Amino acid sequence: MTNSTPSAAGLLHPYQRGGLALPNRIVMAPMTRFRADERGVPLPIVADYYAQRASAGLIVTEGIWPSRRGQSGWRMPGLEDDEHVRGWRVVTEAVHAAGGRIFAQLMHAGRNSHPLSRIDGQLPLGPSAVPVPGPVHTRLGKRAPVTPGVMTTEDIRQAVADHVTAARNAVRAGFDGVELHGANSYLIHQFLADNTNLRTDAYGGSTANRVRFPLEVVRAVAEAIGASRTALRLSPGNPQFGMVEADPAPVYRALVAALDELDLAYLHVTDNDRYPALADLRPRWHGTLIANVGENGDPTSRQAGERVLASGRADLVSYGRLFIANPDLPRRFAVGAPLAEIDPAHLYTHGARGYTDYPALPAAGLAASTTDPADAAVAGVAAGSA
Secondary structure: OOOOOOOOOOOOOOEEEOOEEEOOOEEEOOOOOOOEOOOOOEOHHHHHHHHHOOOOOEEEEEEEEOOHHHOOOOOOOEOOOHHHHHHHHHHHHHHHHOOOOEEEEEOOOOOOOOHHHOOOOOOOEEOOOOOOOOOEEEOOEEEOOOOOEEOOHHHHHHHHHHHHHHHHHHHHOOOOEEEEEEOOOOHHHHHHOOOOOOOOOOOOOOHHHHOHHHHHHHHHHHHHHOHHHEEEEEOOOOOHHHOOOOOHHHHHHHHHHHHHHHOOOEEEEEOOOOOOHHHHHHHHOOOOEEEEOOOOOOOOOHHHHHHHHHHOOOOEEEEOHHHHHOOOHHHHHHHOOOOOOOOHHHOOOOOOOOOOOOOOOOHHHHOOOOOOHHHHHHHHHHHHHO
């Protein structure tokens, strides 16, 4: 039996399966915002930012490096030590107090880094010695990319162990679970892709070898914190940052078939025109599936999200950019309110401007303009929990 049959439930209807009990099917997607200090500890305003968005069915944080060996960018957050745990605990407590649910996304950079972007100042490592194309951002501005070192078998084992440690730290910090970042050109994706994995050992070449590292990470984390608190994000065929996957289907079919046996919290999949991953992989996945259909395109509208659910290709839909300027996005969808625009000049700065200063709808703006009683009921619940 598969979960690929259409559902009558829309974005504003509750969802429950396994350890997930969500008031709606709108997920806040992970988005890098650079609001950590130089040690990778989230700034106090990070708690405000995520608590403001707690009416999402589920929040997935920005990418968090599991260890300084996997740090991608300067002033991006980590989950390596007790100081990070204390910083993130403030965030999870704020989200839970506002009625929300939050997963930490663990994001190992692999080749996607530069010595000037890292606390340890070391050369990044990847599956193969293939640099990122084009200039990269560092703490001193844009620089030419560096050629990463090649991960040894011991480096690979260390990366698995770093994910496990960070996952345990996430639980200690109060997160409801972790999402492993296997998408958008980061380390797990680098092992899956054609041009970033040129290895000839047990971690490269054949499909079985390409999926070995992703499966080792997922299984190790699931064993450490429980499968019901472990999830994975994938972006099959995504060309961001120079990634090449000529024929994604065989690799991702094999990976999803193996993952399907683990009973994870969810699988988070981005779709694209060249390889319709949702349509191809949904029949092979029997658990909760989150769809992201706005990657590399226009922000996902409410209508686009509803179409995905109605088609049966997913159970939940993730929204990224709309959540930045609309902290109460589910309420706005429910009442048909206008959507605010992002302040692009302060998207990647380090203060509250363009981060926590986007206002929510006033209470008077919650008069339901929808004819769907379920939508109106959800609007009322959201208003009471905002």
